[in-house]
Amino acid sequence: MTTKPLRLRELAKGDERISHGHRMCSGCGAPIVVKQVLMATDYPIVASNATGCLEVSTCIQEYTAWKIPWIHSAFENAAATISGVEAMYRSLVKQGKLEDRNVKFVAFGGDGGTYDIGFQSLSGAMERGHDMMYICYDNGAYMNTGIQRSSATPFGANTTTCPAGDVIPGKLQQRKDMTKIMAAHGIPYVAQASPSSWMDLMKKVQKAFEIKGPKFLNVISPCNRGWRSRTDDAIALSKLAVETCYWPLYEIENGVTRVTIKPKEKKPLVDFLKPQGRFKHMFSPENAGMLTQAQEYVDAQWNQLLKEAAAGEADKAE
Amino acid sequence: MGDIVAVTGNEACAQAFKQINPDVCAAYPITPATDLMQRFSSFVNDGKVDTELVLVESEHSAMSACIGAAAAGGRVATATSSQGLALMWEMLYIAAGTRLPIIMPLVNRALSAPLNIHGDHSDGMGARDTGWIQLYSENAQEAYDNTIQAFRIAEHLDIRVPAMVCMDGFIVSHSIERVEYIDDADVKKFVGEFQAVNPLLDMDKPKSYGPLILTDMYHEYKRAQHEVMTKVPNIVREVAADFEKMTGRKYDLFETYRLDDAEIAVVVMSSAAGTTKDIIDQYREKGIKVGLLKPRMFRPFPFLEIAEALQHLKAIAVLDRADSFGGYGPLFSEITGAVMSMNSKPAVINKIFGLGGRDYLPDQAEQVLDELVTIAKTGKVETIKEYIGVRE
Amino acid sequence: MSKKYWEKLPQGSVVLEAGSSAKFKTGGWRSMRPKWIEENCIQCMFCWMYCPDMSVKVTAEGKRAEFDFEYCKGCGICALECPGKKGNKAIVMEQEGK
Numbered sequence: 001m002t003t004k005p006l007r008l009r010e011l012a013k014g015d016e017r018i019s020h021g022h023r024m025c026s027g028c029g030a031p032i033v034v035k036q037v038l039m040a041t042d043y044p045i046v047a048s049n050a051t052g053c054l055e056v057s058t059c060i061q062e063y064t065a066w067k068i069p070w071i072h073s074a075f076e077n078a079a080a081t082i083s084g085v086e087a088m089y090r091s092l093v094k095q096g097k098l099e100d101r102n103v104k105f106v107a108f109g110g111d112g113g114t115y116d117i118g119f120q121s122l123s124g125a126m127e128r129g130h131d132m133m134y135i136c137y138d139n140g141a142y143m144n145t146g147i148q149r150s151s152a153t154p155f156g157a158n159t160t161t162c163p164a165g166d167v168i169p170g171k172l173q174q175r176k177d178m179t180k181i182m183a184a185h186g187i188p189y190v191a192q193a194s195p196s197s198w199m200d201l202m203k204k205v206q207k208a209f210e211i212k213g214p215k216f217l218n219v220i221s222p223c224n225r226g227w228r229s230r231t232d233d234a235i236a237l238s239k240l241a242v243e244t245c246y247w248p249l250y251e252i253e254n255g256v257t258r259v260t261i262k263p264k265e266k267k268p269l270v271d272f273l274k275p276q277g278r279f280k281h282m283f284s285p286e287n288a289g290m291l292t293q294a295q296e297y298v299d300a301q302w303n304q305l306l307k308e309a310a311a312g313e314a315d316k317a318e
Numbered sequence: 319m320g321d322i323v324a325v326t327g328n329e330a331c332a333q334a335f336k337q338i339n340p341d342v343c344a345a346y347p348i349t350p351a352t353d354l355m356q357r358f359s360s361f362v363n364d365g366k367v368d369t370e371l372v373l374v375e376s377e378h379s380a381m382s383a384c385i386g387a388a389a390a391g392g393r394v395a396t397a398t399s400s401q402g403l404a405l406m407w408e409m410l411y412i413a414a415g416t417r418l419p420i421i422m423p424l425v426n427r428a429l430s431a432p433l434n435i436h437g438d439h440s441d442g443m444g445a446r447d448t449g450w451i452q453l454y455s456e457n458a459q460e461a462y463d464n465t466i467q468a469f470r471i472a473e474h475l476d477i478r479v480p481a482m483v484c485m486d487g488f489i490v491s492h493s494i495e496r497v498e499y500i501d502d503a504d505v506k507k508f509v510g511e512f513q514a515v516n517p518l519l520d521m522d523k524p525k526s527y528g529p530l531i532l533t534d535m536y537h538e539y540k541r542a543q544h545e546v547m548t549k550v551p552n553i554v555r556e557v558a559a560d561f562e563k564m565t566g567r568k569y570d571l572f573e574t575y576r577l578d579d580a581e582i583a584v585v586v587m588s589s590a591a592g593t594t595k596d597i598i599d600q601y602r603e604k605g606i607k608v609g610l611l612k613p614r615m616f617r618p619f620p621f622l623e624i625a626e627a628l629q630h631l632k633a634i635a636v637l638d639r640a641d642s643f644g645g646y647g648p649l650f651s652e653i654t655g656a657v658m659s660m661n662s663k664p665a666v667i668n669k670i671f672g673l674g675g676r677d678y679l680p681d682q683a684e685q686v687l688d689e690l691v692t693i694a695k696t697g698k699v700e701t702i703k704e705y706i707g708v709r710e
Numbered sequence: 711m712s713k714k715y716w717e718k719l720p721q722g723s724v725v726l727e728a729g730s731s732a733k734f735k736t737g738g739w740r741s742m743r744p745k746w747i748e749e750n751c752i753q754c755m756f757c758w759m760y761c762p763d764m765s766v767k768v769t770a771e772g773k774r775a776e777f778d779f780e781y782c783k784g785c786g787i788c789a790l791e792c793p794g795k796k797g798n799k800a801i802v803m804e805q806e807g808k
Contacts (some may be wrong), residue, residue, distance in 0.1 A: 084386025
């Protein structure tokens with residue numbers, strides 16, 4: 001086990017495995033997520049990356065921000081690509097052609113590459129049981145192509161393909177619950193995390209790396225361009241997402257659900273929505289019903305999660 | 319010498335895979351290629367090979383996993399057909415652009431719609447611009463031999479390009495034929511140890527695969543890729559020469575049959591060449607000087623060599639087992655492009671035949687040869703492109 | 711014969727030098743500039759942890775040092791997250807070029 005102590009002073013002495021000089025937008029949440037994931041462990045890591053903001057901005061021509069072996073091939077196949085790398089690793093180690101250095105395999109994808117176009121390839125890789133961790137940085141839309149709606153886009157949001165129009169006020173559907181869908185694959189570890197709770201995120205990464213088999217981590221990743229917010233609020237907004245229970249922090253380990261950080265006081269959803277321009281139209285009087293609907297959905301999801309967590313507690317007590 | 323067996327094309331290719339023992343294979347079932355990988359799966363599960371088999375959920379993921387595995391630094395193979403190849407389309411370019419020597423038997427099959435599972439070249443022709451080497455096989459023996467040679471060719475350090483080994487669906491993939499196998503040890507020696515180039519799994523030298531390359535360098539990368547393809551023909555010939563030393567079986571960029579003194583000729587690929595040769599023999603007996611050219615390597619296309627082989631002819635019929643709707647057949651386009659570069663310009667006609675597994679029968683070959691005889695006499699071409707074997 | 715430009719490109723466009731993006735300086739993107747006020751700094755390292763651009767330098771002892779202005783894009787996350795000392799921020803954002 002190489003789980004290292006998560007003390008900031010100690011961590012700061014270490015080498016970051018993703019370099020500055022990348023070209024993500026100013027104030028983007030995704031590099032913070034990647035940095036925290038890679039920093040959580042000293043295991044050697046190979047990563048794949050779905051086409052998207054993170055991919056196009058971290059590896060351009062001869063400039064790569066990655067200090068670990070990294071591969072991008074296309075949009076919908078980060079999971080399939082890393083599963084091939086992992087299979088080759090197993091094959092070469094088994095045949096004695098490569099030394100076993102306990103290498104860990106990670107795939108990074110945005111919500112478009114995970115919830116939508118990469119869904120099948122991810123589902124397949126999880127079912128096959130590769131020893132890998134898939135990490136979705138979920139910013140809730142196709143940000144790289146210019147803020148188009150994805151199945152991760154929250155209800156009501158204004159995007160370039162579901163604009164808040166005179167007749168249709170933004171996205172009318174709730175988001176796909178990807179974390180639960182991945183849990184339904186029966187894989188040993190699924191979790192949801194936020195870069196604002198770095199210790200929680202890194203603990204989850206550490207735990208996941210100690211588990212053989214497929215793991216899935218869904219991480220909220222603010223995008224100030226798409227969320228129509230400020231360049232300095234990535235951490236503040238992800239914190240509000242947690243405190244309003246829009247983005248609960250939990251894990252499902254071998255089918256047992258546990259809420260890892262429960263907000264001391266559940267804040268109203270509008271605290272998360274208000275600072276974001278993408279929800280601005282929901283605050284006009286004629287759309288008041290949308291705010292209610294959004295709050296009710298979050299409440300229902302949160303209550304469901306608490307029930308599942310309580311069931312997990314009860315199981316443990318038995 | 320190895321065993322002489324009665325096997326199908328798929329079985330022969332599975333045997334080649336077994337003898338070569340790739341480090342990773344990723345596969346997804348599709349008729350008529352299914353049988354190849356399912357036979358290979360038995361070799362894996364019976365411990366006859368060391369291969370890690372990745373049984374993916376689609377052909378797109380099959381090629382993606384192959385790309386990941388090949389970049390990781392080992393020998394990789396898969397197989398597919400038709401719709402499967404079409405679903406891989408995006409990834410074919412990426413495999414070639416990333417210069418990963420993946421080997422893929424392509425059991426040629428028609429493309430939907432309407433849905434059809436039988437043999438034609440529509441799938442392979444659709445992938446001609448992907449940057450893969452394409453070798454077409456006439457029978458099970460050639461499919462087996464081409465598979466073994468393909469590893470040597472694709473993995474050659476001067477090129478590192480993926481390669482497809484094509485054979486006609488059902489006609490070759492499922493027909494039992496006499497095949498001479500090569501001894502396991504000889505195959506192993508012939509193919510050699512895999513040499514990794516920039517392996518991703520070299521943890522001490524981290525590399526990044528798959529960068530974004532925009533206007534300032536993309537054009538140059540494509541220029542480099544073009545250059546690599548120009549090196550392929552010599553390597554194919556070198557490998558064929560070594561193969562002949564081992565087996566006595568001769569391969570080249572294309573095969574000619576009674577072509578040297580011919581006045582008219584048919585150009586056709588894969589299994590239809592066999593039928594055509596029989597009819598050519600009959601016409602020769604009647605004193606008609608007819609020959610055949612069967613391209614083996616369709617990509618890269620050996621323009622100059624083929625033009626030289628055809629330049630003395632008066633009339634040529636190019637038989638395409640695929641159509642480019644609204645254009646000439648793909649093989650016809652290549653052949654006319656090639657002969658245009660020569661001073662003598664034979665008349666060339668295009669026949670589209672055998673789509674969706676329609677039988678290519680001796681009377682179709684006769685009809686084509688009769689037309690060529692007339693063209694050679696009159697110098698007049700009435701119809702350039704025409705379907706043959708169509709129910710009227 | 712000297713090789714042409716395209717002949718020297720890495721095979722398959724593989725990037726062989728890890729972390730080479732450090733050669734690409736993103737500091738020029740900045741319109742706002744963070745200012746570190748050391749006397750208000752409690753060394754919590756939040757700025758370092760939350761910086762998306764790996765632009766907070768750290769000493770060998772793991773202590774916060776100056777910003778790395780060659781890469782800092784001036785997003786201001788560090789300033790917003792800075793707890794400061796007794797209500798006084800250790801990082802404030804200023805207009806670049808002033």
